[in-house]
Amino acid sequence: MAQTREAVRESGLAEARKRELAEKVYAGQRLTGPDGIDLYRSDDLAWLGRLAHHVRTGRNRDRVMFNVNRHLNLTNVCSAACAYCSFQRKPGERAAYTMRVEEAVAKAAEMRDEQLTELHIVNGLHPTLPWKYYPRVLRELKAALPEVSLKAFTATEIHWFEKISGLGADEILDELIDAGLESLTGGGAEIFDWEVRQHIVDHDTHWEDWSRIHRLAHGKGMRTPATMLYGHVEEPRHRVDHVLRLRELQDETGGFVVFIPLRYQHDFHDSADGVVRNRLQARTTMASPAESLKTFAVSRLLLDNVPHVKCFWVMHGLSVAQLSLNFGVDDLDGSVAEYKITHDADSYGTPSTMHREDLLKLIQDAGFRPVERNTRYEVVREYDPPPSQAQRRGEPQPVDF
Ligand code: SF4
Numbered sequence: 001m002a003q004t005r006e007a008v009r010e011s012g013l014a015e016a017r018k019r020e021l022a023e024k025v026y027a028g029q030r031l032t033g034p035d036g037i038d039l040y041r042s043d044d045l046a047w048l049g050r051l052a053h054h055v056r057t058g059r060n061r062d063r064v065m066f067n068v069n070r071h072l073n074l075t076n077v078c079s080a081a082c083a084y085c086s087f088q089r090k091p092g093e094r095a096a097y098t099m100r101v102e103e104a105v106a107k108a109a110e111m112r113d114e115q116l117t118e119l120h121i122v123n124g125l126h127p128t129l130p131w132k133y134y135p136r137v138l139r140e141l142k143a144a145l146p147e148v149s150l151k152a153f154t155a156t157e158i159h160w161f162e163k164i165s166g167l168g169a170d171e172i173l174d175e176l177i178d179a180g181l182e183s184l185t186g187g188g189a190e191i192f193d194w195e196v197r198q199h200i201v202d203h204d205t206h207w208e209d210w211s212r213i214h215r216l217a218h219g220k221g222m223r224t225p226a227t228m229l230y231g232h233v234e235e236p237r238h239r240v241d242h243v244l245r246l247r248e249l250q251d252e253t254g255g256f257v258v259f260i261p262l263r264y265q266h267d268f269h270d271s272a273d274g275v276v277r278n279r280l281q282a283r284t285t286m287a288s289p290a291e292s293l294k295t296f297a298v299s300r301l302l303l304d305n306v307p308h309v310k311c312f313w314v315m316h317g318l319s320v321a322q323l324s325l326n327f328g329v330d331d332l333d334g335s336v337a338e339y340k341i342t343h344d345a346d347s348y349g350t351p352s353t354m355h356r357e358d359l360l361k362l363i364q365d366a367g368f369r370p371v372e373r374n375t376r377y378e379v380v381r382e383y384d385p386p387p388s389q390a391q392r393r394g395e396p397q398p399v400d401f
Pocket of ligand 1 (some may be wrong): 085124156202236
């Protein structure tokens with residue numbers, strides 16, 4: 001039955017509470033967990049966007065960062081079977097693959113002409129590949145593409161390397177850095193709260209190890225991303241808890257450079273062998289675009305100590321990616337090819353590859369100034385703002401309903 005306008009109003013957030021929250025944001029005060037939960041209770045998207053845009057423009061003006069990168073997955077063979085993952089295969093299964101070192105280098109070298117600045121490398125937890133394979137791949141990739149930054153491995157993979165090598169993360173990171181590693185990836189975070197995590201994650205890397213490994217990486221001078229997988233069985237309080245754990249760790253280390261809310265994806269195409277690996281999709285609906293925009297906005301408002309919030313456009317489609325720039329986002333990730341971890345393709349026609357020119361146009365058409373960055377978020381090149389001054393968004397955008 002359709003809700004009446006009054007019922008909708010009652011289920012939202014009281015005006016007095018909205019005023020209180022807005023005052024805190026405009027005064028630059030740190031928001032609390034209950035503040036975050038109340039922000040999620042509001043369905044006033046324009047209001048949330050206005051608050052997040054105020055914070056986003058205060059930090060990053062009209063700039064939108066992007067980089068020219070490619071994804072490389074060395075193996076899809078994995079000892080785990082996380083409930084949201086359609087990428088993993090068991091040894092010997094159809095479509096299971098593991099690249100030889102030479103294959104990985106040849107694949108990366110194919111991308112040499114694209115003025116690539118970053119390779120993003122994440123993989124399954126292969127049960128029998130020796131630990132030494134991984135630094136060897138990095139060394140060979142770096143020798144073949146010395147100008148390309150290597151952003152590789154989730155904290156879950158580093159924890160796995162500890163198990164297969166008998167070494168500690170400290171030594172592992174040192175060897176990987178020596179082989180050319182510039183940054184870890186932000187994956188493996190999903191939702192930290194055990195109430196949810198136990199239902200979606202099928203390995204034993206949880207908050208304690210995830211945070212231990214990122215803390216170690218930060219201590220070695222790395223600036224790392226952090227992610228959150230939302231839109232499955234979690235509730236807003238789990239998202240708030242997730243972000244506040246990261247905020248606390250960031251207060252301690254200052255090493256997180258960007259936060260990336262990742263929208264949980266259903267599979268839109270049957271796998272070639274007919275096996276349903278993504279087991280969550282039978283009992284979930286994917287987060288709507290409105291829920292995604294809300295998640296970007298609340299994340300930007302709560303995470304007052306992380307410089308950037310990213311929309312990984314592959315998971316949202318290009319229109320939502322453009323809209324997200326008015327909801328706290330200031331980074332659209334990269335040109336990305338062959339993104340495979342949570343889905344192989346979607347049904348909304350989102351391309352899996354964008355070139356530098358496509359990203360420039362996407363950002364300028366949304367009214368922002370594109371800035372190409374490297375893995376450490378240093379500026380590679382500033383581009384022109386959109387041609388019309390009226391299209392620019394250097395100030396909080398006046399959106400009033
Ligand atoms: S998400 Fe990663 S660890 Fe989990 S099953 Fe997929 S590849 Fe393996």
